[in-house]
Amino acid sequence: MPAPERIPSRSLTGPELVGLLTEGELTVLGQIRGASNAVLYCTVARDGEEAPCVYKPVAGEQPLWDFPDGTLAGREVAAYEISEATGWGLVPPTVLRDGPYGEGMCQLWIDASHDDADGENDENDENDKNDADGENDADGGAGGPRLLALVEDEEPGEGWKAVARAEVGEGRTALLVHADDARLRRLAVLDAVINNGDRKGGHLLPAQDGRLYGIDHGVTFNADDKLRTLLWGWAGEPLTAEAVEVVERLGAQLAPGTPLVTRLGELITEAEIEALRGRVAGLRATGRHPEPSGEWPSIPWPPV
Structure with missing residues (x-):
């Protein structure tokens, strides 16, 4: 539209x-x-x-x-x-x-580089010989790199992070990867904080000015661990210094009685706020990106 x-x-x-x-x-x-x-x-x-x-x-x-x-x-x-x-x-x-x-x-409304409201980009980049199925790529913005791809190689290649292997039809599999992109890494931290249960490729909106936005956050903040995302490429890795600073600041902003907590109290439950504090405290304690729990599918379906 x-x-x-x-x-x-x-x-x-x-x-x-x-x-x-x-x-x-x-x-x-x-x-x-x-x-x-x-x-x-x-x-x-x-x-x-x-x-x-x-x-x-x-x-x-x-x-x-x-x-x-x-x-x-x-x-x-x-x-x-x-x-x-x-x-x-x-x-x-x-x-x-x-x-x-x-x-x-x-x-x-964000005027993104995608071709439709779902964020899918059906243009195939013929110059990318590793691309197994261009329909699952996300354009990184005007003139920017793509954010998601399926590649036929066993390893993701320079500038990419591996997520999981995926069925692509006719008995073939490909490696789902996302870009080793600072914008995506920040979004991975945000998703861990808000407990995003539905981070799909179509929920990534690269804007024309080079900024990256995430949308569709209706299934977040659950008191139980619900993290399902395509951005597992940094799982288990140390947080960046910037992310550590942000998480520390969030911890202070989530203290009882702060303006942020007052505002959140109008939007989510007290149990969800307490769980939010716990996730932030966990990130502060480990200093690392979370890893899949293994108790349920870690990637949303459909992934795009």
């Missing part, structure tokens, strides 16, 4: 975008098909400024047996709050607000 022709007339700051998303008038343009929950493509306008956005009303959410408390919308906004607390800005501006179909999540 193409972006609306009208966009903000000037470059808005983060707080200004949050204000626009929170208080602007929502106009529904259509529904994004293929999602299991209602996802509406909209514009939001206020005082001469307008931007494309996604609106996911709570009324359109399907119940999940393993997420009996709270809402997908609340968890999406909580993921944005934690992303902002890290200082990495990995989640597009996201707010909880009333809309044409009741309360829901409203998130800035």
